[in-house]
Amino acid sequence: MTTLESTLAALRVHLVDLHRELVRWDLVVWTAGNVSARVPGENLMVIKPSGVSYDELTPGSMVVCDLHGRAVEGNLTPSSDAAAHAYVYRHMPDVGGVVHTHSTFASAWAARAEPIPCILTAMADEFGGEIPVGPFALIGGDEIGRGVVETLAGHRSPAVLMRNHGVFALGGDARAAVKAAVMCEDVARTAHLACALGAPAPIPQAAVDRLHDRYQNVYGQR
Amino acid sequence: MTTLESTLAALRVHLVDLHRELVRWDLVVWTAGNVSARVPGENLMVIKPSGVSYDELTPGSMVVCDLHGRAVEGNLTPSSDAAAHAYVYRHMPDVGGVVHTHSTFASAWAARAEPIPCILTAMADEFGGEIPVGPFALIGGDEIGRGVVETLAGHRSPAVLMRNHGVFALGGDARAAVKAAVMCEDVARTAHLACALGAPAPIPQAAVDRLHDRYQNVYGQR
Amino acid sequence: MTTLESTLAALRVHLVDLHRELVRWDLVVWTAGNVSARVPGENLMVIKPSGVSYDELTPGSMVVCDLHGRAVEGNLTPSSDAAAHAYVYRHMPDVGGVVHTHSTFASAWAARAEPIPCILTAMADEFGGEIPVGPFALIGGDEIGRGVVETLAGHRSPAVLMRNHGVFALGGDARAAVKAAVMCEDVARTAHLACALGAPAPIPQAAVDRLHDRYQNVYGQR
């Protein structure tokens, strides 16, 4: 095996595990969500096949694509969202993983085209402020990817709500992107419930900044 | 085994699996939901027995019925909804599978006799517009089936909310009908939450049309 | 083994299974819910021990009590709700099983002292009308049991919401009582959601009556 072959083999296995995390944390139903990983040092990414159920995913069913979302090997069609993932990788070199879901509470905010306000310390930690809303965009071409990249340009958030659609979450690697997708739904749910019974208490911007800085630099094992 | 016998045997096994999907996606409690499949080329369908819990379903417990919902073999009574399923098969020749549930969020829209507005791209994809509401109808005769067929006549949606009752979802085969039932509850939940905190952003009709066309013709493996 | 001994042994096993149903259908957290069964032909009932987690329940841990809720054998203390269960058995000779839960949506209606309106055909089927609210009552003596019995006297419903407290559900046997508890939470949830976004459509009383009659007499296997 060449290095590239063994890298691809490992990413395929890893992506099966990460799709299981989408199911486990209730971010997806049926076949409607996907994870991709950039192949380090190559103009390639690996992504879920289109319309295949999570139970049936195997390492071999993952699709290797170029950074325009076109399959470069195998017989399976990549996710309909492949072009959007690819656009993100082309324009955000630090991004190593992308997740797309229609997770329930986040998509409810997206359906109102309303950003999720930063009213929880866990949001300040992970997102560094509100989770913004990107434009309405049709699937298939560059429209969604461009909306993701342009919307996130002005924010620290690794997740964006695409209007009337769902979530795109990014990370330095695919696992970090999945974490951002999980946390996005979690804070979307808590913020929804908080707003349902009244006005949440705001968090001062200076506290948001300190929480985000600490979480990004001190939290976890070093 | 004749061809019919082996077809029935396969459908019985398949229906046990599909009833498990109703449980897995939280569409049913206790015994209140059912799936049927048309027997291709015959005036027959196979359906869940009445009042049997999902744990106890076996291929042998599925009931073969004529297209008036009457059992044609065995000792078990078919689902109380058999007549409604049968009516659909008699009047909609392209339908190969029917699902009935009282799934929570969809039934809440049904209790208000309020269609689910098409405010999510996933709804445009699967339903091609709103999910409509059919009439209040008593169980047992043709009343429910007629309500399902007449209501869906003017819509692209494969699912209908029966007023004060629950969901009927249809498909080219039983698996497609289960998918429609799963997606119906998913969009019912997201749309409920979106409407709970304000007014959702509309999706232009032209975009709904393009999304539906693409999803029906491009999505998945070919 | 005498007949009584073998009856008790069977009920103990059955009750462990039924408590698992409470967990499975999300009706309970930690140790807060219980099922009992009348011992046919005896002034005895079998009930969960107090404060024991569902994981740790074994047939041997179930407590045989007289119909005043006092343990008649063994070292374990019966559920704090034993007196309420016992009162029901003393005053309602057709009741063979009693369930108590703090299931979430039903308890929310109970906290507002608001009956659940009959806006779903599934409610008409199982409850024959609204699910009524009983008085606020302190635990330990006959107060809760009396509230249950007196409130249900004027209703067809096998379940009652005790104000600020939770649900008592009854049945001809313990399994029927568990079913009533499961269905009570299911319709409480759907009715809550229906009412959250507007006014539900009413079901005419004549239709409620016909649905209830059919479900009690035709549904299921005969």
Next chain:
Amino acid sequence: MTTLESTLAALRVHLVDLHRELVRWDLVVWTAGNVSARVPGENLMVIKPSGVSYDELTPGSMVVCDLHGRAVEGNLTPSSDAAAHAYVYRHMPDVGGVVHTHSTFASAWAARAEPIPCILTAMADEFGGEIPVGPFALIGGDEIGRGVVETLAGHRSPAVLMRNHGVFALGGDARAAVKAAVMCEDVARTAHLACALGAPAPIPQAAVDRLHDRYQNVYGQR
């Protein structure tokens, strides 16, 4: 093995089990919640490592800390919340276990800085009144621990909602603290739903007192 070594070994195993309870009762997502236990008779506590997922927790990964939250052995960094746990142990000698979560409904009340009103008998039982709200406090130093201790001083509640943050729950041992965290989310959810559709019925203070006294002194096995 010395007595201290065997105590620590047992606590490490016990804490793995208790973290599983956080997952099981849906109190946590990803890595965002933690349990600690005081080491009896020592100025030590054992706590979850920072940023490690619940699947990967082993007895050996738990971190022994002094009562300022500093690791005293091993290579793993303790939870970011270690200083808050430690502050509680230093100032509340009867506390043997502390739990921190961002459980959804409780955190929604916390985001509005609104105490959970005592409208359920289960709340009177476990919390003896409302669940109060502590101040907004930054993570890392004594600020959170001080907020927990000062807020609980005037209440019977073993749980406190920290503003815009989440829950701290205490107990005589770690299992009791986990129970308080589980019950806190359960009553937060029911109370949220009750308040969503109208005004809950109040419970008279004398009844709250009697329920709390009975539950603390009579409930469970003796």
